[in-house]
Amino acid sequence: MSLCPNTNKVIVSGNQTRIIKRFFFFELGIKPRYNSKYDLTLLFQLLKYAHSNGLSAEEASQQMKLLYSDYLVASADTLLRRLKQVDLKKIKKAFNSIVKRIIKSFTGKRYQIAIDYHDIPYYGNKNDFNVRGTKRKAGTNYCHKFATLEIIEGNKRLTLAVKKLSVNDDSKAEIIKELIQTTKKYIQISQVFLDREFFNVDCIRVLKTMKVKFIIPAIKNKKVQRYMGEQSCKIPITIPYTIGTKNDCETFNLCLVREKRNEDNKNRPSNKPLKVFGFATNIQTDNAEYIAEEYRKRWSIETGYKSKKKFRTKTSTRNNIIRLIYFYMECLLYNAWCNTRNTITVTIESFKKIIEQTAIKKITDSSTKDT
Numbered sequence: 001m002s003l004c005p006n007t008n009k010v011i012v013s014g015n016q017t018r019i020i021k022r023f024f025f026f027e028l029g030i031k032p033r034y035n036s037k038y039d040l041t042l043l044f045q046l047l048k049y050a051h052s053n054g055l056s057a058e059e060a061s062q063q064m065k066l067l068y069s070d071y072l073v074a075s076a077d078t079l080l081r082r083l084k085q086v087d088l089k090k091i092k093k094a095f096n097s098i099v100k101r102i103i104k105s106f107t108g109k110r111y112q113i114a115i116d117y118h119d120i121p122y123y124g125n126k127n128d129f130n131v132r133g134t135k136r137k138a139g140t141n142y143c144h145k146f147a148t149l150e151i152i153e154g155n156k157r158l159t160l161a162v163k164k165l166s167v168n169d170d171s172k173a174e175i176i177k178e179l180i181q182t183t184k185k186y187i188q189i190s191q192v193f194l195d196r197e198f199f200n201v202d203c204i205r206v207l208k209t210m211k212v213k214f215i216i217p218a219i220k221n222k223k224v225q226r227y228m229g230e231q232s233c234k235i236p237i238t239i240p241y242t243i244g245t246k247n248d249c250e251t252f253n254l255c256l257v258r259e260k261r262n263e264d265n266k267n268r269p270s271n272k273p274l275k276v277f278g279f280a281t282n283i284q285t286d287n288a289e290y291i292a293e294e295y296r297k298r299w300s301i302e303t304g305y306k307s308k309k310k311f312r313t314k315t316s317t318r319n320n321i322i323r324l325i326y327f328y329m330e331c332l333l334y335n336a337w338c339n340t341r342n343t344i345t346v347t348i349e350s351f352k353k354i355i356e357q358t359a360i361k362k363i364t365d366s367s368t369k370d371t
Contacts, residue, residue, distance in 0.1 A: 016102075016335075016336035016337075016339050016340050017333075017336055017355060017358060019098055019101060019102060019332075019336065020048075020098070020329070020332045020333065020336060021044060022098065022101075023095065023097075023098045023328070023329075023332060024040075024044050025040055025044070027093070027095075027098065028086050028091065028325070029086065029087065029090055030085075030086065042072070042073070042074040043078065043082060045074070046060055046061055046073070046074045046076070046079050047079060047313075047329065048355050048356075048358065049063075049064060049356060050313040050314075051311050051312070051326075051329055051330065051333055051355070052311070052352045052353075052356040053356060054310070054312060054313065054314065055313060055314060056076070056313065056314040056316075057076035057079050057080055057313070057315070058076040059314070060076070060313075061073055061074065061075055061076040061079075080317070080319075080322060083321060083322045083325050084319055084321055084322060086321055086325065088320075088324070091321070091324050091325060091328060092162070092324075094328075095162060095332070096161075096182065096185075098332060099158070099159075099160055099161075099186065100186060102158070102335060102339060103158065103160070103186045103187065106151070106156060106158070106186070107187070109188070110187075110188040110189060110190035111151045111153050111156065111187050111188070111189060111190060112151070112152055112153045112189075112191045112192075112193070112297060113149055113150060113151055113152065113160070113183065113189055113191070113192050113193070114149070114150055114152045114192065114193040114194070114297075114298045114300075114301040115147065115148070115149050115175075115176060115179055115192065115194050115195075115198075116147070116150075116195065116301050116305065117145055117146070117148075118145070118146040118147075118305065118308075118327075119134045119137065119143040119144075119145050120143055120144045120145075120146070120312075120323075120327070121137055121138040121139075121140050121142075121143055122140060122142045122143050122144055123139075123140050123142075123316070124316065124318050125318065126142050128318060129166055129167055130164070130166050130320045130323075131143070131144065131167070132144075132145045132166075132167060144164070144323055144327075145164075145165040146162055146163065146165065146327055147162070147163045147165060147175050147179060148163075148179075149161040149162075149179040149180070149182070150301055150304055151187070152193070152297055152298065152300045152301055152304070153297075155338075155341065155342055156342070157300070157304055157338040158335050158338055158339070159304075159308070159334060159335055160182070160183045160186060160187070161178075161179045161182040162328065162331060163175060163178055163179060164320075164323075164327070171202070172197065172198055172200070172202070172203050173200075173202035173203045173205070173206045174206075176194070176198065176206050176207065177206050180192070180210055180212060181210075189212055189213075190213065191212075191213045191214065191215060191294065192207065192212050192213070192214050192215075193214075193215050193216075193294075193295055193297065193298035193301075194214065194215075194216045195217070196216065196217040196218070196219050198216055199216050199218055199219045199243075199280060200243070201243055201244040201248055201249060201250050203216075204216075204243065204252060204280065205250050208252075213281070213282060214281060214282060215279055215280070215281045215291055215294060215295045215298075216280045216281070217277065217278070217279055217280075217295070218241075218254060218277075218278035218279060218280050220278070224241075224254070227239065227241065227254065227256070228256060228278065231256055235256050235257065235258050235276060235288075236255070236256060236257045236258065236287075236288035236289045236292075237255075237256050237288055238253050238254070238255045238256075238285065238286050238288045238291075239253070239254050239256070240252075240253065240254070241254035241280070243280075252280050252281060252282050253280070253281050253282065253283070253284070253285075254278050254279070254280060255280075255281060255288035255291040255292065256276060256277070256278050256288060257276070257277055257278075257279070257288050257289055257291075257292040258274050258275070258276050258277075259274045259275045259276075259277065260274075261274065277292065279291050279292060279295055304334070307334060307337070307348055308330055308331065308334040309330075310348055310352065311329075311337075311352070312326075313329075313330075333355065336351075337351045
């Protein structure tokens, strides 16, 4: 007898969330206390419930206690206290260990990846070592910043590497190097797509040294604009370009393309010509438009960012360990959804509902036993 679609969703989603449970219990080294009022499973249920509903730990605990007896629901204070006790060095190691487990089915081919930043608005003490300045957003100029590396190829979407940035992490080249070194332990890389803020000598040098094919939008500095003007009649075109100074420079291909006529610009006045874009790459090709089309795939990371944000729990804590664990949980739940989607059709909202259901299953089971 075949299972109904909803049953399949629960089974497949459950298999994925069990991997996350390993992150919480085993990899982070969270162990039961002899005098603890709540067992670890109840703490994990509370954390899952908070992430699946976009609640803080306090809100999640209060909401669950409206439905179930107090002794069946963990308190937020207990959860946060246990998370604070996690060894900082174990958090990244735990995440990498879980990624290694779920990436096994991805071997055998080369994947396109993208690197991007995630800014989580912060409203507390701006002098905190882990808080960075950012463009004003949501009423603040400060944030907790994370750099992530993700597979962006087809249905194979996963966050493979994460780096929490402090005020001292100003070298974009070192950030790239660390994320790619971590990722090379899991998969082979075909191409990496980066934003234009990585268009500099150090970043391009690191990518070339690591023998990684890259595509980066060129910043329209005076030199790039001059090339665009000189080559205007020949666009699309690929030309050699050197960035930097005489004693500190790197050479690559600069692919110049002109935006295509579409519904958005078809009525543009003739004195406002179509825009020209440049892309830096070490891919050997004369087809500049191919490079531009390849880079369009990077925009899927923006979709992934919005999807990942739907698993974010609320917090105002200044504790860096708790914030790290929350963001890694966010990434792991996103990975679980992506992996589930590769097996069975499930929307992100349906997946979140399944997580919520599994979060309260322990409580309903205990409640049944007590009656």
